[in-house]
Amino acid sequence: MNEIVRKPAMRLWEMQVDDTQAREAAERPEAVHKHDNEVTLRFPALSRNESFARMAAAAFITGLDPTLEELSDLKTAISEAVTNAIIHGYRKGPGEIRMFLATQGMTVYVEVEDYGEGIFDVVKAREPMYTTRPQEERSGMGFSFMEAFMDTLEVISTVGTGTLVRMSKTIRS
Amino acid sequence: MKERHPAQYTVKNRCLYIALLEDLDQHNVDRIRARLDALIDECGSNELVFDFSKVSFMDSSGIGMIMGRYRRLLSRNGIIRAVGVNPSVARIMKYSGLYQILRPEFAEAGMREN
């Protein structure tokens, strides 16, 4: 005679919940990634990192198979944002730049942030040909390029705290 | 690590030929500007030719540098030209108005139309 020994069914409130795994997963960065793919780079505000920043961005979006023109648009926009962080944001000395890149579907999201001087008048700064440093052969085209070559541009800045430039572009190829 | 200088300069009479070797961004523009201005003064140049054939990228820093040299040359009745401009650099030039003020002798024929 075979007697099937059954464990009594556990009641929910009796269960020993081991949530360490879940908690660890939540602490792992991938759990907080909100996009298909994303990367954050932090680097010192050195002009030689301008080419690194645009090449990293170009490499990051190759999977979306952008046209040469789209690639050059993104590189220009990133170069402008990073250069601004270096020469305006950290005009007075060294600092760190955070660059965030993400893709969601066919859209690329970019953030370039510095923790430097900030912009006194963002609306004015975004006007074409506006520069606070004409004596240094600046043409005031940086924000205009970002605006022209990306689909969206958002500039959030506080004097004394820093500047965050957010841009996006949908790859249509 | 020693980075190579991003341009090569050749002087012929009073013409200064600048072969650009790297992307024209703030980093490289800073390194080119001083040496270029010293040469312009030294040779009394009244013609500058920028050869862009090895340049695949230029941003507003490059625009500023070329614009600045244009003004310098203008003040001594000189001229400034750009050759070997590729389509993406040409777009930046057009957008900034640089294309219109440079002598329209772009190396790649056919680009003048659009």
Ligand SMILES: Nc1ncnc2c1ncn2[C@@H]1O[C@H](COP(=O)(O)OP(=O)(O)OP(=O)(O)O)[C@@H](O)[C@H]1O
């Ligand atoms: N990250 C930043 N921190 C502080 N100020 C900034 C920053 N980015 C831009 N600005 C301000 O906004 C102005 C306009 O920026 P924009 O990039 O359009 O022109 P520019 O940098 O002056 O010239 P160009 O980009 O043509 O070399 C700058 O002159 C500067 O005063």
Ligand SMILES: [Mg+2]
């Ligand atoms: Mg700028």
